[in-house]
Amino acid sequence: MAIIRRPTIIVVGAGIAGLTAGIRAEQNGFHAIVLESQPVVGGLCTGWYRKGRYLDGCIHWLTGSKKDTELFKMWQNVHAFKDENDIIDLDTFGTYEYDGVQVPFYADVDKAEKTWLEIAPEDKKEIKKFFKMVRDFMSVETPCNRPMNNLGLKTYLKVGISVLKVWPSYLLTMKIDTDKYALKFKNPAIRNAIKLCQPGPGNLFSMLYSYSTITSENGGIPKGGSKLFAENMKEYFLELGGTLKLSTEVKEIILEKKKAVGVITNKGEEIRGDYVVTTISPELVVNNLLDSKYQLNSFMKRFKKNNPVPTCCLLYYEVEDLPELDTQFTFQTKEFICGTQKFNHIGLRNYRYDPETYVKGNKTIVCVLIDQYDDDYFYWDNLYYSNKEGYYNVKEKLLKDVQDRIVDRFKELKGKITPLDISTPHTFKRYTNSSRGGFMSFLFTSKNSMYHAEKIRGVKNLYLAGQWVSSPGGVPFALMTGQHIIQKICRKESIKCISLNNFKIVKN
Ligand SMILES: Cc1cc2nc3c(=O)[nH]c(=O)nc-3n(C[C@H](O)[C@H](O)[C@H](O)COP(=O)(O)OP(=O)(O)OC[C@H]3O[C@@H](n4cnc5c(N)ncnc54)[C@H](O)[C@@H]3O)c2cc1C
Known part of the structure; x- marks a missing residue:
């Protein structure tokens, strides 16, 4: 044979x-x-382990x-989930606090719209438009199983018709960057939330696309x-x-x-x-x-x-008796420096949603992701190669600066936060060889x-x-x-x- x-x-x-x-x-x-x-x-x-704790x-x-969804079948086909029920859906995409006002991006889109209208009746027209776009995005499922240039006529027509209905939303959001779009809102808390929901010069399309995956229950997190x-x-x-x-x-x-x-x-x-x-x-x-x-x-x-390459610093802490908080909670702080940029807010992500993996008794893992771009990458990389001790000192200082600011906001956490680890854009480059330490591409x-x-x-x-x-x-x-x-x-x-x-x- x-x-x-x-x-x-x-x-x-x-x-x-x-x-x-x-x-x-x-x-x-x-x-x-x-x-x-x-x-x-x-x-x-x-993900990796520090002091016996898993850090994602x-x-x-x-x-x-x-x-x-087509994409779910693709994940199933590559056996990314051991059990297809091992998905955790979150109630929100995040909450953004500004001058004491909290703006939530609920997964329940009607609830989110209602809350925003209560917070900012002066922005009624823009808020209505915003949530119309979110709903438009929810109604389109883009084909993933085959490359765009090989969809076949039938699929093309099907996608074409579904996109045509929401075309104005697509066009508008592709052409406007989020920070510029935020200026359309009069209310400072809403403006701040839209700006920080996707910081930097990304377009509104990416922000709405991400939020609409949560509102469509299509943006869960794999357990473990x-x-x-x-x-x-x-x-x-x-x-x-x-x-x-x-x-x-x-x-x-x-x-x-x-x-x-x-x-x-x-x-x-x-x-x-x-x-x-x-x-x-x-x-x-x-x-x-x-x-x-x-x-x-x-x-x-x-x-x-x-054409920025997004990267980040990741700061991990173990926190005792963390108060009830949204999974992603962003609040204002006094200024601190990370890389080449100044920040006056912190986005605290707590992993309580998956207790088996991240919670031990009354101690929960939390992480702060700080956005960095090309200039910051060069800063961290140069520092590492020119002055290794300085690099580690700057990292330690950043961990401490952020910890102090978390305690400024949550006084009850004084003495209850243990720093676990910090990674920088240089870390991504070193471990994955990703250009400019990018954690996504452009x-x-x-x-x-x-x-x-x-x-x-x-x-x-x-x-x-x-x-x-x-x-x-x-x-x-x-x-x-x-x-x-x-x-x-x-x-x-x-x-x-x-x-x-x-x-x-x-x-x-
Ligand atoms: C903090 C963080 C949060 C993120 N959050 C999300 C999220 O919520 N949702 C989401 O969808 N995405 C998220 N991403 C992005 C996502 O992880 C990446 O876009 C994706 O994993 C990229 O996969 P890849 O296979 O294309 O590239 P990579 O993961 O970069 O894989 C390339 C591999 O090639 C190896 N390699 C490099 N050079 C060589 C060589 N010469 N020889 C052999 N091997 C080599 C590297 O070590 C690496 O393993 C996040 C990323 C980070 C870091």
């Missing part, structure tokens, strides 16, 4: 995009070899957590945290027969006659395959793995234009486009996936790009890509 050789797909990176590509490759009859530079999978979708480093909301979420995918990939090599950094992509035929790793190992799929920043693919022999000007231009602003080409011109059998080819990133985009790239390779190989529902593991 003739043995049929399965084409091999080498995947660079075992984040969500890499694991998805590996799983879909195996499901479709390829052999996948996933190579990951770190000793663990997950990439930016991660990623998912605040998971688009596609609602059963029966982000690390488990990625580990579930890893286990399934191995069960399918995929090969995973951890602590294996790809140093070079081998090209023969301008065709990718394998990679060379940090261990000097040469691994041969029929295709190479990268899930890291295209900047690193071109400059490091292809030794700058190819150009990717369109991608590199994105860094040059006013911010979706009123001036940039979402997609980037998945190919490097002139190189055959090399494909790009991951958050960097689909702004603004996030785990759903990582999932989608990982899946779509395998669909493209299937098409090239004239293989009918197996549908999500039909896949079964056949054990020999």
Whole structure:
């Protein structure tokens, strides 16, 4: 009997995009070899332990957590949840306090609208318009199972009709940045809430899209945290027969006659395959793995234009007797510095929603995420390399500054907060090699486009996936790009890509 050789797909990176590509490759009859530079999978979708406590480093909301959505089926297909009921839906997207007034972004959209109208009757017209847009966004489910340029006529028409109805909302929100939009409101508390709900120069579209996933019960959180979420995918990939090599950094992509035929790793190992799929920043693919022999000007231009890469500092504390608070509670503080920016607010995230994972007796894990951008990344990175001791001192000071301000707001917490850990944009870069320490890819602003080409011109059998080819990133985009790239390779190989529902593991 003739043995049929399965084409091999080498995947660079075992984040969500890499694991998805590996799983879909195996499901479709390829052999996948996933190579990951770190000793663990997950990439930016991660969590870690300090002083015996699990600290989550990623998912605040998971688009596609609602059963029966296309995205949910995709998450199920890659076995990201052990049990499909392991999703926690939150009551709000956050509450923003300003001069004693609290503005909640309830998941119940009618309740939120009513509360906002009570807070700011002077903004009735704008508030009505805002919640109309939220409802419009709730009514559209964008297709995810297939790439946008390969939807087929029937799906195109279906999506086209549903989008047409809400087109004015889409157009308006794409073209206006959130901080400018906030100025339409007279009430300072509402204005502050809209501005901080998505700080920085992101457009209103991203903010409304995120909020509408919560109001549609499609932005829940996986129980057990982000690390488990990625580990579930890893286990399934191995069960399918995929090969995973951890602590294996790809140093070079081998090209023969301008065709990718394998990679060379940090261990000097040469691994041969029929295709190479990268899930890291295209900047690193071109400059490091292809030794700058190819150009990717369109991608590199994105860094040059006013096109911020969002990153952050994450500060973790264990808090005794935390008062009843919304999961995300943002309040004003006296000024403090983080990176190159001055802040006068703190967003306190408490993880009480998943007590098994984050609560021990009367002690709860809380985290403060401070938004950082490109200049801040360079600040932290330069500090680390020029003055390591200074870097650690600045981190310690920041942990203390924020702790003091939490106590200023919640006097009853004096002596009840223990700092656990702090990460900076430099940390993300060091552990995931993400360009500029980005925790997502480019911010979706009123001036940039979402997609980037998945190919490097002139190189055959090399494909790009991951958050960097689909702004603004996030785990759903990582999932989608990982899946779509395998669909493209299937098409090239004239293989009918197996549908999500039909896949079964056949054990020999
Ligand atoms: C604090 C935080 C909060 C977030 N919150 C959310 C959220 O609520 N919802 C949401 O949807 N998204 C969220 N995200 C974003 C989300 O985590 C990312 O967009 C997504 O995980 C990116 O996945 P990826 O596979 O594209 O890339 P990555 O996760 O960056 O994976 C790339 C992998 O490649 C590896 N690698 C790099 N170079 C090499 C090499 N040369 N050889 C081998 N391996 C290499 C890296 O180590 C990494 O594991 C958050 C991220 C952070 C950090």
